[in-house]
Amino acid sequence: MFDSLTERLSGVLDRLRSGGRITEKDLDRALREIRLALLEADVSFKVVRQFLATVREKALGEEVLKSLTPGQAVVRIVRDELVQLLGGDGATRPLAVASRPPSVYMLVGLQGSGKTTTAGKLGRWLKARGRHPLIAPVDLARPAAVLQAIQVAKTAGVAAYEHDGTGTPVERAREAVRHARERGFDVVLLDTAGRLHVDDALMDELEQLVAAVEPVEVLYVADAMTGQDAVTSAGAFRERVPLTGVILTKLDGDARGGAALSVAAVTGVPVRFAGVGEKVDAIEPFDPSRMAGRILGMGDVLGLIEKAEEAFDREEAERLEKAVRRRQFTLEDFRTTLRQLRKMGPLEQVLGMIPGVKLPEDAEVDTRQIARMEAIINSMTAEERRNHRILNGSRRKRIARGSGTSVQEVNRLLKQFLDMQKMMKKLGGAPGKNRLRRLLGR
Amino acid sequence: MLGRLRDTIRNGLRKTRESLRERIGTILPAGSGGREVDAAMLDELEEALVLADLGAELAMELRDGLEEKVLGKKVSGPDELARMLEEELLALLPPPFPEVRPESGPRVTLLVGVNGSGKTTTTGKLAARWAREGKKVVVAAADTFRAAAVEQLVVWGERAGARVIRARHGADPAAVAFDAAKAAAASGADELLVDTAGRLHNKKPLMDELAKISRSVSKTIPGAPHDTLLVLDGTTGRNAILQAREFARVTPVTGLVLTKLDGTARGGVAIAIGRELGLPVRYVGMGEGEGDLLDFDAREYVRGLLEPAGGAA
Ligand SMILES: Nc1nc2c(ncn2[C@@H]2O[C@H](COP(=O)(O)OP(=O)(O)OP(=O)(O)O)[C@@H](O)[C@H]2O)c(=O)[nH]1
Ligand SMILES: Nc1nc2c(ncn2[C@@H]2O[C@H](COP(=O)(O)OP(=O)(O)OP(=O)(O)O)[C@@H](O)[C@H]2O)c(=O)[nH]1
Ligand SMILES: [Mg+2]
Ligand SMILES: [Mg+2]
Numbered sequence: 051m052f053d054s055l056t057e058r059l060s061g062v063l064d065r066l067r068s069g070g071r072i073t074e075k076d077l078d079r080a081l082r083e084i085r086l087a088l089l090e091a092d093v094s095f096k097v098v099r100q101f102l103a104t105v106r107e108k109a110l111g112e113e114v115l116k117s118l119t120p121g122q123a124v125v126r127i128v129r130d131e132l133v134q135l136l137g138g139d140g141a142t143r144p145l146a147v148a149s150r151p152p153s154v155y156m157l158v159g160l161q162g163s164g165k166t167t168t169a170g171k172l173g174r175w176l177k178a179r180g181r182h183p184l185i186a187p188v189d190l191a192r193p194a195a196v197l198q199a200i201q202v203a204k205t206a207g208v209a210a211y212e213h214d215g216t217g218t219p220v221e222r223a224r225e226a227v228r229h230a231r232e233r234g235f236d237v238v239l240l241d242t243a244g245r246l247h248v249d250d251a252l253m254d255e256l257e258q259l260v261a262a263v264e265p266v267e268v269l270y271v272a273d274a275m276t277g278q279d280a281v282t283s284a285g286a287f288r289e290r291v292p293l294t295g296v297i298l299t300k301l302d303g304d305a306r307g308g309a310a311l312s313v314a315a316v317t318g319v320p321v322r323f324a325g326v327g328e329k330v331d332a333i334e335p336f337d338p339s340r341m342a343g344r345i346l347g348m349g350d351v352l353g354l355i356e357k358a359e360e361a362f363d364r365e366e367a368e369r370l371e372k373a374v375r376r377r378q379f380t381l382e383d384f385r386t387t388l389r390q391l392r393k394m395g396p397l398e399q400v401l402g403m404i405p406g407v408k409l410p411e412d413a414e415v416d417t418r419q420i421a422r423m424e425a426i427i428n429s430m431t432a433e434e435r436r437n438h439r440i441l442n443g444s445r446r447k448r449i450a451r452g453s454g455t456s457v458q459e460v461n462r463l464l465k466q467f468l469d470m471q472k473m474m475k476k477l478g479g480a481p482g483k484n485r486l487r488r489l490l491g492r
Numbered sequence: 493m494l495g496r497l498r499d500t501i502r503n504g505l506r507k508t509r510e511s512l513r514e515r516i517g518t519i520l521p522a523g524s525g526g527r528e529v530d531a532a533m534l535d536e537l538e539e540a541l542v543l544a545d546l547g548a549e550l551a552m553e554l555r556d557g558l559e560e561k562v563l564g565k566k567v568s569g570p571d572e573l574a575r576m577l578e579e580e581l582l583a584l585l586p587p588p589f590p591e592v593r594p595e596s597g598p599r600v601t602l603l604v605g606v607n608g609s610g611k612t613t614t615t616g617k618l619a620a621r622w623a624r625e626g627k628k629v630v631v632a633a634a635d636t637f638r639a640a641a642v643e644q645l646v647v648w649g650e651r652a653g654a655r656v657i658r659a660r661h662g663a664d665p666a667a668v669a670f671d672a673a674k675a676a677a678a679s680g681a682d683e684l685l686v687d688t689a690g691r692l693h694n695k696k697p698l699m700d701e702l703a704k705i706s707r708s709v710s711k712t713i714p715g716a717p718h719d720t721l722l723v724l725d726g727t728t729g730r731n732a733i734l735q736a737r738e739f740a741r742v743t744p745v746t747g748l749v750l751t752k753l754d755g756t757a758r759g760g761v762a763i764a765i766g767r768e769l770g771l772p773v774r775y776v777g778m779g780e781g782e783g784d785l786l787d788f789d790a791r792e793y794v795r796g797l798l799e800p801a802g803g804a805a
Contacts, residue, residue, distance in 0.1 A: 089548040092729035095539060161752060161780070162608030162725065166639075191780070193616075193647035198640035205639065246755040273608065277545040277729025279757035300607060303692040305731035328607065328638070328690075 093308035094281040136338035137320025146266040152230040159271035161244030164299035169241040171333035173208030184235035186211040186226030188219040189243035206330040247286030276309035284313040299325035381435040385427040429453040544760035544797040588772045592718040598676040598684045600716035605723035607690030610751035615687040616648025617785035627682040629654040632672030634665040635689035666708040673712040693738035703742040726759035751777030
């Protein structure tokens with residue numbers, strides 16, 4: 051479950067560290083592990099090859115071989131390179147504004163990647179930032195696509211350019227821009243039809259659309275679950291239209307998301323946003339360093355901690371982090387975690403940030419359930435919370451009574467706690483204090 | 493099946509990579525009287541497999557297996573090695589499940605999968621195909637969640653000439669499936685197709701909901717669903733394995749549909765899924781039109797895996 055790159059590399063390089071110096075051959079063995087990890091994360095074969103060549107060069111240049119901690123040095127180089135490729139600072143650049151409004155933002159991509167949904171999300175996002183966006187559906191091919199866009203816009207609280215789906219996409223796009231100009235909308239979100247990069251006619255249409263409405267942003271919407279084909283398709287889009295950014299969708303899943311790297315590498319433009327759910331508010335600015343951790347299988351421990359800090363009590367979060375590092379995760383800490391989780395929103399999303407973590411099968415992702423779990427822990431004595439081993443049968447009965455639950459539920463909570471504890475130990479268990487932070491470059 | 497695909501690619505994408513056979517051909521000129529297989533040749537094959545999304549581990553394993561057989565031996569021409577690999581790959585594909593036909597009443601097919609994989613389109617294509625064969629088809633619009641999902645299916649229903657059972661937005665999808673099963677049985681339909689909402693396999697409540705939909709059709713029609721098709725986007729990488737694992741855990745998946753193979757993706761992850769879970773590919777999506785759903789042809793598919801991913805123009 052935790053076959054993360056860090057662990058794999060520790061296997062190769064930490065052994066080397068104890069032997070003093072490492073050789074170029076050792077480095078290559080480590081790079082082979084990285085290659086496997088990246089391929090397993092769906093990073094394109096070609097991109098992996100180029101990437102490793104760069105890393106190798108850097109590693110040799112930076113005298114990793116003489117370093118006292120070659121494993122960490124290599125991981126840091128890998129990570130920094132990944133972040134760089136994923137857009138570095140460019141990822142946070144604000145969306146461009148046209149000198150003469152409206153600014154046209156065009157969403158393009160393969161079928162089903164999430165363009166229409168993203169149009170709604172972006173509309174809502176922009177509106178919350180004081181812009182006046184208009185969603186313009188120009189997918190006249192897919193059944194009910196225009197209606198879908200209109201409904202999505204409505205849910206997002208954003209205006210849509212409504213029409214009956216006749217005409218041509220280029221005509222409709224022109225009309226939408228005119229409409230926006232007349233009514234004072236300053237952004238047009240053009241929702242184009244999904245198309246395959248090998249479909250010449252439709253790729254021509256895309257070129258015509260660009261020529262007709264001169265978008266200031268052409269955003270390539272890509273599915274985070276994409277495999278090796280990501281470079282081929284994204285590369286072909288790039289050849290036809292001037293892409294300015296990438297939006298990666300369905301990151302609420304458990305794909306490692308190596309496609310992010312492939313697409314960023316082949317298009318040369320930064321990933322700007324991440325789609326993290328089906329609802330209209332499930333969009334975030336893309337975070338390259340978080341993504342790098344995800345691709346490398348190091349999870350997003352930092353993201354989790356940050357989110358906890360944001361949502362809740364900073365002190366408690368720090369304590370939690372310390373507990374993880376100390377490898378002493380008690381029921382007390384478990385309660386803190388539950389509390390924070392409850393405030394952090396969609397649980398699946400939060401837990402999904404931890405590598406390889408799935409909720410125990412019988413756990414409900416339900417805040418009421420969490421409240422019951424908390425109630426059980428509340429009914430324990432401080433001593434019990436610090437040391438769960440003393441929880442014998444009669445104590446469990448008492449706790450069940452006290453919390454208005456059953457012994458079964460108490461048992462289940464303890465099992466969940468033990469699972470969590472095991473996981474936390476693994477997370478904090480890597481040798482060296484502050485390792486997580488250092489690994490993730492903070 | 494993939495002949496059309498090759499044509500599309502030829503007309504479309506610029507050549508980015510030589511075909512595998514061409515490359516083997518340069519190492520191993522045809523009619524040269526054979527040459528010893530070396531590591532470079534095997535590397536080429538391994539690369540092709542990785543590019544087709546079989547996964548690095550499986551690719552290495554296949555390579556090692558091949559290596560044992562041929563390293564140091566002579567092969568007759570560029571095709572021979574590829575053909576040997578084709579046979580290995582074919583052997584990995586599980587056979588289809590025997591078709592279940594209820595003695596009476598409609599046969600029920602449930603379509604499941606992650607967001608945007610092509611469930612609704614595949615539902616529409618199957619409805620059209622079966623209606624063309626003269627069967628009476630009913631379709632259940634059990635995606636009551638996504639915007640205009642019902643309307644999308646209704647358009648497909650009209651195209652196919654199939655009745656669509658629908659409910660208001662936000663209705664309980666299991667109830668829609670239940671009602672549709674009743675309506676299909678009552679009207680003497682031959683086939684009932686149940687289109688479900690896209691859901692990511694790591695979302696427990698949504699997966700529970702799916703299990704409930706699956707159970708609800710069996711309440712009216714014993715033994716239903718007779719088929720549960722997991723619709724996979726053919727461009728998906730390693731994650732498809734996790735998808736298959738989870739969907740097969742909560743519903744009785746009987747086969748896979750690989751969509752969007754009219755692009756340049758090869759859908760090689762189905763080999764890994766077949767091996768781990770024994771799930772056969774049943775259909776292949778080759779476009780957005782009614783007729784673009786083909787029966788799975790194992791040999792064509794396997795050949796496609798060894799074609800270059802970037803186009804063979
Ligand atoms: N879980 C999840 N689902 C998403 C996300 N973005 C989009 N979806 C879902 O993916 C499916 C396809 O989304 P659409 O917005 O219709 O995709 P599209 O690119 O417009 O599709 P076409 O117009 O057919 O090419 C829908 O079920 C969406 O709800 C995301 O970030 N997370
Ligand atoms: N090129 C191509 N496009 C396809 C194929 N199958 C489906 N599509 C397209 O992929 C997009 C998504 O298809 P849908 O059928 O809506 O997918 P879905 O799984 O029902 O999506 P959700 O219900 O939102 O989860 C649409 O634009 C379809 O036209 C295929 O085999 N080839
Ligand atoms: Mg769309
Ligand atoms: Mg659908």
